[in-house]
Amino acid sequence: MRAKIVLVVLLVMLIAGLLVFTPVGNNVFxxxxxxxxxxxLNFGSxxxxxxxxxxxxxxxxxxxxxxxxTTMHLNGICVGSVYVFGANIAKEGRCNMLVExxxxxxxxxSIGTIEAAIEGSQVTLDGLVMAxxxxxxxxxxxxxxxxxxxxxNSNVVSxxxxxxxxxxxxxxxxxxxxxxxxxxxxxxSNYAGNVRLISNDIILSGFASKINWFS
Numbered sequence: 001m002r003a004k005i006v007l008v009v010l011l012v013m014l015i016a017g018l019l020v021f022t023p024v025g026n027n028v029f030x031x032x033x034x035x036x037x038x039x040x041l042n043f044g045s046x047x048x049x050x051x052x053x054x055x056x057x058x059x060x061x062x063x064x065x066x067x068x069x070t071t072m073h074l075n076g077i078c079v080g081s082v083y084v085f086g087a088n089i090a091k092e093g094r095c096n097m098l099v100e101x102x103x104x105x106x107x108x109x110s111i112g113t114i115e116a117a118i119e120g121s122q123v124t125l126d127g128l129v130m131a132x133x134x135x136x137x138x139x140x141x142x143x144x145x146x147x148x149x150x151x152x153n154s155n156v157v158s159x160x161x162x163x164x165x166x167x168x169x170x171x172x173x174x175x176x177x178x179x180x181x182x183x184x185x186x187x188x189s190n191y192a193g194n195v196r197l198i199s200n201d202i203i204l205s206g207f208a209s210k211i212n213w214f215s
Contacts, residue, residue, distance in 0.1 A: 048190065048207040050173070055164035055181070057108075057202045063159070065106040065195065067118065070151045072099045072106075076144040079113060084123050086135035091125070098124040099138060106149075114142045147197035157188040157204065164201065166211060185214040 078091035104118030119136040122129065161183050168177040193206010 048192070048209050049176075050169040050171075051167060051188075051204075051206070051208050051211065052169070053162075053164065053166045053186070053188065053204040053211075054201050055159065055162045055186075055203075057197060057200055059159045059162045059164070059186075060108045060202050061110055061112075063108050065108075065149065065152065066154070067102045067104060067106065067149065067152065070102045070149055072102050072150075073097070073146075073148045074099075074114065074142055074144055075146040076114070076142040079141040079143065082125065083137065083139040084125065084130055085132040085137070089125065091140075095142065096126050097140070097142070102149075104138075112143055114140075114144050114147065116140050116142075144197055147195070149195040152191070152193060152195050152206075154191045155189070157186075157191050159186045162186045162213075166213070168211070179213065181213060187212045 074095075074097045076095065077093060078095040080092070081088045082091045082095070082097075083089075099118065099120040099122075101121035102118050103120075104116070106118070107115045109115050116139060118138050120132075120138050121136070122131050123138060124130070162181045162185070163183055164181050166179050166181060166186065167175055170176045187210075188204070188208045189210040189212075191204065191206060191208045193204060196203045196205065
């Protein structure tokens with residue numbers, strides 16, 4: 001029994017020492033995170049809060065978005081043909097696309113294109129509305145100028161080098177906290193919201209349970 005008490009005291013002293021000698025600058029909206037131990041030791045509420053991340057789009061290069069029952073709207077430059085419900089449609093140049101009830105994966109490639117291999121219930125391509133018969137597949141490569149994805153959900157959004165800002169909001173919608181980011185790693189837990197590309201920024205606006213950042 002005495003040995004267990006000594007062990008507990010030592011553990012408490014170790015944690016206290018970390019808190020004293022480790023800078024808690026890389027902290028967490030919704031809790032406190034110890035740098036280097038954030039995946040093991042977190043304190044704070046697990047309740048979701050409203051947030052917004054605005055980051056240079058380069059932070060998303062190589063990232064994939066797994067979509068389910070979302071709506072996606074794209075403006076940009078089509079590269080090659082667009083495959084819609086069994087038909088290859090020649091589309092070199094400007095194009096405007098709306099896909100409803102999207103299921104599948106998007107990738108923001110290293111050359112700045114959106115690569116899609118998805119399914120949908122309806123596609124509107126430059127004003128032409130198309131519905132599937134049997135083949136629900138949609139495939140395309142687009143250099144986007146504008147992108148909007150509604151109702152995106154992810155257990156973890158992990159970005160390795162973010163320059164921009166992240167905000168936490170109060171329940172009444174007013175701003176609670178602001179963090180300016182410069183080439184920092186960011187992890188957002190249990191994200192639910194929208195994804196928008198505007199000019200050179202990608203904006204995540206929705207709810208999360210925790211945000212970590214690491215210099």
